[in-house]
Amino acid sequence: MENLNFFLPEIFLSISIFVTLLIGVFIKNSYGIVTKIIYAVIISSILIIGDNFNDNLTLFSNAYTSNSLTNFFKILILISSIFTLAISQNYIKENNINYFEYSLILLLSILGMFVMISSNDLILFYLGLELQSLSLYILASLDRDNLKSNEAGLKYFVLSALASGLLLYGCSLLYGFAGSTNFETINQNIDGKNIGQVVAMVFILVGLAFKVSAVPFHMWTPDVYEGSPSSVTSFFAVVPKIAGIAIFIRFMQIPFQGLVDHWQPILIFISLASMILGAVAAIGQENIKRLIAYSSIGHIGYALAGISTGVIEGYKSTIFYIAIYVIMNLAMFACIFLMKKDGKYCEKISDLSGISKKNPILSICLLIILFSLAGIPPLAGFFAKFYVFMAVIKENMYALAIVGLLSTVVSAFYYLRIIKVIYFDELQLPFDNIKNLSISITLFISCLILVSFFIYPSLLNNIIDVLSIN
Amino acid sequence: MNFPILSLITFLPIIGAFFIFIFSSDKTESKNSIYVSLFTSFVNLFLAIFLWYSFDKSTSEFQFIEQASWINGFIKFKFGIDGISILFIVLTAFITPICIISCINSIKQRLKEFLIAILVLESFMIGVFCSLDLVVFYLFFEAGLIPMFLIIGIWGGPRRVYAAFKFFLYTLLGSVLMLVAIISIYWITGTTDVNEIYQIKIPEEFQYLLWLAFFSSFAVKMPMWPVHTWLPDAHVEAPTAGSVILAAILLKMAGYGFLRFSVGMFPVASDYFVPFVYTLSIIAVIYTSLVALMQEDMKKLIAYSSVAHMGFVTLGIFTFTTQGIEGSIFQMISHGVISAALFLCVGVLYDRVHSRLINSYGGVVNILPKYSMLFAVFMLGALGLPGTSGFVGEILVLLGAFQKNYLVAILASIGIILGAGYMLWLYKRVIFGKLEKKELLDLKDLNYSEFSILFVLAVLTIIFGFYPNLILDTIHVSVEQLINNYQNNLILSTLK
Numbered sequence: 001m002e003n004l005n006f007f008l009p010e011i012f013l014s015i016s017i018f019v020t021l022l023i024g025v026f027i028k029n030s031y032g033i034v035t036k037i038i039y040a041v042i043i044s045s046i047l048i049i050g051d052n053f054n055d056n057l058t059l060f061s062n063a064y065t066s067n068s069l070t071n072f073f074k075i076l077i078l079i080s081s082i083f084t085l086a087i088s089q090n091y092i093k094e095n096n097i098n099y100f101e102y103s104l105i106l107l108l109s110i111l112g113m114f115v116m117i118s119s120n121d122l123i124l125f126y127l128g129l130e131l132q133s134l135s136l137y138i139l140a141s142l143d144r145d146n147l148k149s150n151e152a153g154l155k156y157f158v159l160s161a162l163a164s165g166l167l168l169y170g171c172s173l174l175y176g177f178a179g180s181t182n183f184e185t186i187n188q189n190i191d192g193k194n195i196g197q198v199v200a201m202v203f204i205l206v207g208l209a210f211k212v213s214a215v216p217f218h219m220w221t222p223d224v225y226e227g228s229p230s231s232v233t234s235f236f237a238v239v240p241k242i243a244g245i246a247i248f249i250r251f252m253q254i255p256f257q258g259l260v261d262h263w264q265p266i267l268i269f270i271s272l273a274s275m276i277l278g279a280v281a282a283i284g285q286e287n288i289k290r291l292i293a294y295s296s297i298g299h300i301g302y303a304l305a306g307i308s309t310g311v312i313e314g315y316k317s318t319i320f321y322i323a324i325y326v327i328m329n330l331a332m333f334a335c336i337f338l339m340k341k342d343g344k345y346c347e348k349i350s351d352l353s354g355i356s357k358k359n360p361i362l363s364i365c366l367l368i369i370l371f372s373l374a375g376i377p378p379l380a381g382f383f384a385k386f387y388v389f390m391a392v393i394k395e396n397m398y399a400l401a402i403v404g405l406l407s408t409v410v411s412a413f414y415y416l417r418i419i420k421v422i423y424f425d426e427l428q429l430p431f432d433n434i435k436n437l438s439i440s441i442t443l444f445i446s447c448l449i450l451v452s453f454f455i456y457p458s459l460l461n462n463i464i465d466v467l468s469i470n
Numbered sequence: 471m472n473f474p475i476l477s478l479i480t481f482l483p484i485i486g487a488f489f490i491f492i493f494s495s496d497k498t499e500s501k502n503s504i505y506v507s508l509f510t511s512f513v514n515l516f517l518a519i520f521l522w523y524s525f526d527k528s529t530s531e532f533q534f535i536e537q538a539s540w541i542n543g544f545i546k547f548k549f550g551i552d553g554i555s556i557l558f559i560v561l562t563a564f565i566t567p568i569c570i571i572s573c574i575n576s577i578k579q580r581l582k583e584f585l586i587a588i589l590v591l592e593s594f595m596i597g598v599f600c601s602l603d604l605v606v607f608y609l610f611f612e613a614g615l616i617p618m619f620l621i622i623g624i625w626g627g628p629r630r631v632y633a634a635f636k637f638f639l640y641t642l643l644g645s646v647l648m649l650v651a652i653i654s655i656y657w658i659t660g661t662t663d664v665n666e667i668y669q670i671k672i673p674e675e676f677q678y679l680l681w682l683a684f685f686s687s688f689a690v691k692m693p694m695w696p697v698h699t700w701l702p703d704a705h706v707e708a709p710t711a712g713s714v715i716l717a718a719i720l721l722k723m724a725g726y727g728f729l730r731f732s733v734g735m736f737p738v739a740s741d742y743f744v745p746f747v748y749t750l751s752i753i754a755v756i757y758t759s760l761v762a763l764m765q766e767d768m769k770k771l772i773a774y775s776s777v778a779h780m781g782f783v784t785l786g787i788f789t790f791t792t793q794g795i796e797g798s799i800f801q802m803i804s805h806g807v808i809s810a811a812l813f814l815c816v817g818v819l820y821d822r823v824h825s826r827l828i829n830s831y832g833g834v835v836n837i838l839p840k841y842s843m844l845f846a847v848f849m850l851g852a853l854g855l856p857g858t859s860g861f862v863g864e865i866l867v868l869l870g871a872f873q874k875n876y877l878v879a880i881l882a883s884i885g886i887i888l889g890a891g892y893m894l895w896l897y898k899r900v901i902f903g904k905l906e907k908k909e910l911l912d913l914k915d916l917n918y919s920e921f922s923i924l925f926v927l928a929v930l931t932i933i934f935g936f937y938p939n940l941i942l943d944t945i946h947v948s949v950e951q952l953i954n955n956y957q958n959n960l961i962l963s964t965l966k
Contacts, residue, residue: 371616377609393653405646412642424623424631458542
């Protein structure tokens with residue numbers, strides 16, 4: 001029973017969800033109060049996790065594990081959830097999607113991610129994954145009266161269900177070969193000599209790649225990003241990606257450790273394809289949310305490049321990458337929530353035209369974020385790429401490194417295009433002057449991190465170095 | 471000396487830019503920001519001159535070394551200078567205030583942002599010349615793209631967007647390969663500290679590919695034929711101050727990179743690729759001179775002449791003789807002064823007439839005598855008249871080249887003749903002749919600030935021409951060391 005301490009975050013989250021649900025149901029117009037409670041819940045969860053951060057242990061006959069790696073990801077998820085919630089409050093209220101279920105479902109998906117990250121067993125993993133995904137389907141179609149939002153939710157649901165089906169099939173196949181659903185037992189019992197084991201692994205990889213929207217399983221991403229309300233998109237672009245990368249690392253590290261020769265070429269292909277597609281397909285986009293969708297596909301490609309090395313340095317560089325990616329995307333969405341003309345939120349890149357004359361602070365923030373996304377030094381995005389390619393080149397994967405870096409040049413083009421629209425084009429209509437403390441704070445903190453990161457890049461590295469990846 | 475003077479010189483402009491960004495309100499915007507930027511850049515110039523003064527010319531060791539653990543202890547943030555880099559730092563610190571003074575009158579919109587961009591750029595450029603670690607070098611080398619992209623794109627001419635994108639993407643494309651090479655060097659030698667790599671010596675079999683990767687970056691930046699095409703576009707579209715910085719300093723980063731990294735770290739590969747570099751340099755010298763002859767746009771003409779002059783620089787570096795390398799460094803410094811001045815001269819006319827086409831001028835000497843006089847000095851400097859700094863650089867490079875290869879030296883000499891051709895013809899068409907264009911009649915001669923800038927540059931051109939030891943003294947020991955290192959490595963590799 002003492003060990004339940006380590007399951008406390010999940011218990012706490014579930015109880016809070018039920019309690020807040022009751023509050024939400026019994027109080028009218030309860031969005032405000034529910035959201036406030038949920039802030040409190042998230043912050044307390046961070047504290048609870050932080051309390052046992054470094055303890056390494058497994059629970060429920062090895063089905064559940066808690067160590068510094070999972071705790072790091074959980075804290076990252078919680079922190080980015082707070083920020084995505086905080087920056088989107090205005091948007092949520094003004095677009096009349098301020099149902100109390102909104103934040104509640106958000107919390108439910110976080111619970112799903114927690115279970116998924118910590119799972120050490122295929123069944124628990126699948127439970128967590130589905131809890132997360134189901135919550136995300138609802139979130140995507142939350143704007144009930146909007147056709148596009150409905151379409152996004154439905155599309156996401158159908159495609160994701162297919163991916164889950166494949167994943168589940170892979171799991172059952174794996175169980176057949178390994179005789180167990182436990183990750184460690186699977187690792188001991190499979191050796192890759194039987195082709196069936198490889199097939200099982202490929203099915204699971206497909207499911208995982210779908211969840212992080214890596215090519216060729218990315219098709220849903222642009223539509224869902226564009227169709228969902230921006231507040232939900234900001235969540236989609238950040239939080240599930242963290243969880244997806246976390247479970248990717250856990251899978252490659254434990255059950256598939258022995259199959260490294262089999263999954264490495266697959267991951268290299270997925271990574272290369274994502275980088276190239278993310279770079280090329282984004283060029284023609286006019287909608288900024290679609291553009292971010294493609295850019296996030298590209299970024300996932302870089303993150304997966306780190307995993308595809310199959311060594312600890314590679315995993316670390318991926319964790320590093322995803323942390324920086326989260327900061328950049330949060331900042332980007334903070335800017336998107338400031339893009340408002342005549343009381344209406346706009347999403348076209350051409351809407352940004354010439355705004356540097358009237359909104360200098362917003363423009364300079366966008367400048368920093370976009371150059372950082374493009375990976376130009378001395379901004380933080382460069383260091384993220386640098387670490388990944390450090391690991392990749394150490395393993396002598398030169399082709400991956402060179403193609404990856406060349407696709408950063410291509411992707412630099414479309415980031416530059418936005419900067420061109422902001423700074424070089426003529427002003428059409430300035431944005432409304434929005435004063436929102438949480439957006440300003442988010443933007444300020446993230447841009448400060450992006451700019452000043454080069455002064456002491458080891459800070460994040462020191463944290464990642466002590467995580468238990470083995 | 472424990473005082474971190476290099477970091478101070480590097481980061482002072484950024485601090486100045488930060489002050490401009492924070493403290494100048496909209497009303498007093500331009501005045502305050504002009505004062506702050508002038509103050510910062512002049513303080514930086516004095517610091518740089520002080521650095522030059524206190525620099526020990528008798529040793530080839532790196533001086534004023536500063537280091538701090540940076541990326542998790544395995545990459546150090548290391549600054550330090552030797553005889554080669556000190557002059558580029560002084561050049562950068564010298565050109566920046568000139569740019570700031572020149573842009574006060576000519577930049578009409580968003581002056582504050584322009585000054586911030588110039589100061590930030592200055593920081594990055596000085597950082598390039600100070601850094602003794604490959605990653606730090608790469609960081610500053612690439613970072614310079616951001617402000618330059620904005621300078622061309624925001625304040626440039628009609629085709630500015632095209633030019634800015636071309637500049638950025640060309641340079642980035644060259645540089646990413648260098649990043650791959652830098653990371654592989656780390657895994658080969660276990661360090662990215664330049665000085666340690668000099669000691670460890672990179673194994674021969676790796677040198678060739680690494681050299682090519684570095685070359686791809688420097689050749690674009692230099693620029694060498696055939697990857698020079700971004701330069702005329704960037705020069706023509708950039709505002710005057712942008713062209714000045716581009717020609718005077720940004721191009722020098724590549725020459726510096728060749729000396730410090732290509733020759734220093736990959737001597738065997740450098741030797742192997744000599745014919746390749748010679749060929750490209752000769753094509754650059756002759757072909758771009760011919761192209762320059764046919765230009766109708768003054769800025770484009772000077773841009774092509776820059777490519778030709780840079781051809782001399784690469785030629786000189788890869789002779790691996792004392793004269794050749796010292797000549798290249800001298801040529802870079804002298805080109806930094808002269809091309810800056812030439813672009814400022816074009817800027818003077820452009821501010822008044824708003825045309826850069828040669829045939830919209832003629833007979834300017836009748837109305838702008840002071841201007842024509844100063845322009846003559848720079849024109850003669852650019853074509854290498856004895857007594858100007860241009861002559862010293864070219865003659866030293868040719869001296870070096872004659873020791874190695876007669877054919878190359880003779881072909882390069884043809885370039886000098888062509889250089890005289892296009893510069894004199896340009897001068898004749900713009901300055902001499904009858905004053906026929908009506909819009910030229912009411913031009914005013916140089917104002918006080920324009921005159922003082924050009925005068926200082928002209929004095930420098932002539933001083934360097936008559937007393938080249940001012941520069942050669944500083945670089946001599948370091949160049950000798952570079953050549954010794956190169957020869958020792960070659961002997962070692964043949965012994966194997």
